[in-house]
Amino acid sequence: MLAPAGKEKVPAYAWLVFALTFGLLISDYMARQVLNAVFPLLKADWALTDGQLGFLSGVVALMVGLLTCPISLLADRVGRVKSIAAMAVLWSIATLLCGLAQNYGQMLAARVLVGVGEAAYGSVGIAVIISVFPKHMRATLTGAFMAGGLAGQILGVGIGGLVAAAHGWRTAFIAIGAGGLLLALAYPLFVRESRLNAGEKPAKGQVTLRSLRSLFAGAQLQCAYVGSGLSLLAAAALPAWLPTFFVRYYDLPLDKAAPLAALFLAIGGAGMIICGMISDKLVSSSSQRALLSVGYCLACALMIAMAMRLGAGTPQLVLLGGGMFFAAACAGPAGAMVANLTPAALHGTAFAVLTLANNAFGLAPGPILTGWLADRIGLLGAMQWLPFASLAAAGIFLIAARSTSAEIGAAETA
Numbered sequence: 001m002l003a004p005a006g007k008e009k010v011p012a013y014a015w016l017v018f019a020l021t022f023g024l025l026i027s028d029y030m031a032r033q034v035l036n037a038v039f040p041l042l043k044a045d046w047a048l049t050d051g052q053l054g055f056l057s058g059v060v061a062l063m064v065g066l067l068t069c070p071i072s073l074l075a076d077r078v079g080r081v082k083s084i085a086a087m088a089v090l091w092s093i094a095t096l097l098c099g100l101a102q103n104y105g106q107m108l109a110a111r112v113l114v115g116v117g118e119a120a121y122g123s124v125g126i127a128v129i130i131s132v133f134p135k136h137m138r139a140t141l142t143g144a145f146m147a148g149g150l151a152g153q154i155l156g157v158g159i160g161g162l163v164a165a166a167h168g169w170r171t172a173f174i175a176i177g178a179g180g181l182l183l184a185l186a187y188p189l190f191v192r193e194s195r196l197n198a199g200e201k202p203a204k205g206q207v208t209l210r211s212l213r214s215l216f217a218g219a220q221l222q223c224a225y226v227g228s229g230l231s232l233l234a235a236a237a238l239p240a241w242l243p244t245f246f247v248r249y250y251d252l253p254l255d256k257a258a259p260l261a262a263l264f265l266a267i268g269g270a271g272m273i274i275c276g277m278i279s280d281k282l283v284s285s286s287s288q289r290a291l292l293s294v295g296y297c298l299a300c301a302l303m304i305a306m307a308m309r310l311g312a313g314t315p316q317l318v319l320l321g322g323g324m325f326f327a328a329a330c331a332g333p334a335g336a337m338v339a340n341l342t343p344a345a346l347h348g349t350a351f352a353v354l355t356l357a358n359n360a361f362g363l364a365p366g367p368i369l370t371g372w373l374a375d376r377i378g379l380l381g382a383m384q385w386l387p388f389a390s391l392a393a394a395g396i397f398l399i400a401a402r403s404t405s406a407e408i409g410a411a412e413t414a
Contacts, residue, residue: 014132017191018141021125022148024088024187027180028118029152031095032060034160034176035111036240036367037258038169040247045169046104050379054371056104056111057240058364063115064122065359071120072352076345080124081193087124088184091117092177099173122149123351130339130347131196140273140280142335146328147272153239154265161243161258214343215350220286221341223400225354227290228334229361230393231297234304234386235327236366239265245379249312264324271325276332286340289333290400296333297394300326301387308384330393337400362389 035042039053075083094113101107126145133141156176163172216222242264246257275296283289300323307319335354342350366389373382 010133010137017132018129018145020183020187020191021084021129022145023183024084024180025121025125025145025148026152026155027088027176027183028091028121029149030156030160030176031091031114031152031180032118033153033156033239034095034172035098037157037161037243037254037261038164038172039244040254041164041169042107048104050371050374052104052371054240054368054374056108057371058366058368059108059111060115060118061236061359061364061367063112064119065356065364067116067119068123068352068355068359069349072123072355073349075120075124076127076349079193080128080196081188081191084121084124084128084191085184085188087117087119087121088180088187089117091121092180092184093117095173095177095180097177099170099177120352120355122146123349123355126335126351127347128191128196131344135340137280140276140332142276142332142339144273144276144332146331146335147269147276151266151269154262154269157239157243157265158259158262161254161262165253165255165258215346215353218341218403220290220400220403221338223290223396223403224286224334224337224341225357226361227293227297227393227396227400228330228354229357229359229363230389230396231293231300231330231334232328232358232362233366233389234300234323235268236363237370237383237386238324238327239268240367241370241374241379241383245383248379264321267321268324268327272328272331275326275329276336279333279336283333286337287401287403289337290397290403293330293333293397294394294401296326296329297390297397300329301390301394304390305384305387308380308386327390330397 035057042048042056043050043053071083071087091114094110094117097110097113098107101110126142129141129145160172160176163175239261242261243254243257246252246260247254250257252260279289279292283292303319303323303326307316307323310316310319335351338350338354339347370379370382370386373385
């Protein structure tokens with residue numbers, strides 16, 4: 001059993017679980033984002049439009065959105081560790097297939113498989129992590145874990161771009177797929193279902209219609225899902241299009257544009273962790289976390305809007321970096337709200353609902369809509385629309401912050 005918050009010593013095994021699960025998340029996002037680093041090469045080789053490139057990127061998030069809930073519910077029932085290993089094997093093999101694709105149709109099919117493999121990893125992975133750590137660390141852990149996604153994007157874009165520039169885009173896919181496969185096979189050797197917290201054991205017979213309804217109990221919980229998703233639209237669009245943005249508007253070659261884009265992704269990852277820690281240190285209630293998220297969203301919208309009104313140069317880069325810092329800052333507070341307002345036995349499924357919302361409102365439409373708009377008004381014009389999603393997210397979180405205590409209590413005790 002966990003000791004009272006603030007007095008518990010975190011066991012070494014918990015950090016081992018975090019490290020391995022975090023490592024697989026990095027592999028997950030490297031497999032997802034390496035494509036964005038090779039956009040210019042694919043566009044040249046296969047004569048693709050920006051819309052087609054954006055769909056190749058967004059289809060992964062689309063599949064995640066469609067499948068995350070059923071696969072997460074299955075993982076809650078049959079065991080999270082074995083489910084994680086199976087997912088990682090699938091997305092790694094699919095990434096290898098991307099490197100072997102001979103045309104757009106084959107690449108699209110392989111990317112769909114990547115999405116199927118990655119569909120429930122984020123939700124099941126964070127459920128495993130919070131099961132072995134104290135409750136008072138949830139916002140920090142959620143923010144840090146999701147920052148692993150940005151770390152994977154950094155490596156996927158940075159390493160993928162460098163490898164592609166030196167050895168071709170096929171080699172980039174194959175290298176990242178092979179690395180993920182090795183880690184996937186090692187994961188169940190070190191992480192055991194029996195060593196997870198008893199309160200987080202597979203739900204099996206505990207899952208009922210009534211328990212599933214608790215995943216949507218109260219306006220505050222519902223707003224946490226929607227607000228989190230909208231806040232991530234800019235966080236998804238920027239990583240997908242920054243390498244291309246620097247190639248087109250800063251006249252940089254790919255081997256320089258990709259590392260520069262990776263630097264901005266690192267800033268985003270730092271923002272997720274730091275803002276999650278701020279949430280844990282300064283606020284305690286879900287209403288306070290929601291109000292803090294309002295501030296994060298407004299800061300992101302303001303900085304990106306100002307950056308996109310400037311021409312290429314240092315001031316634009318500084319503001320763009322500030323916007324990237326806050327682009328996914330709500331991940332930690334929103335994740336803590338979901339964990340605190342849902343039953344422990346269904347945390348995998350609860351985070352699946354959060355993942356579904358993240359993908360439906362942000363991660364999937366971000367790259368796709370930006371690519372679609374870029375074909376019509378240019379990439380710069382398309383990116384000028386990103387702040388509106390952050391403003392909408394701020395409005396949703398404001399509603400959550402003003403939710404009545406009766407609604408909150410109903411959700412907490414469901």
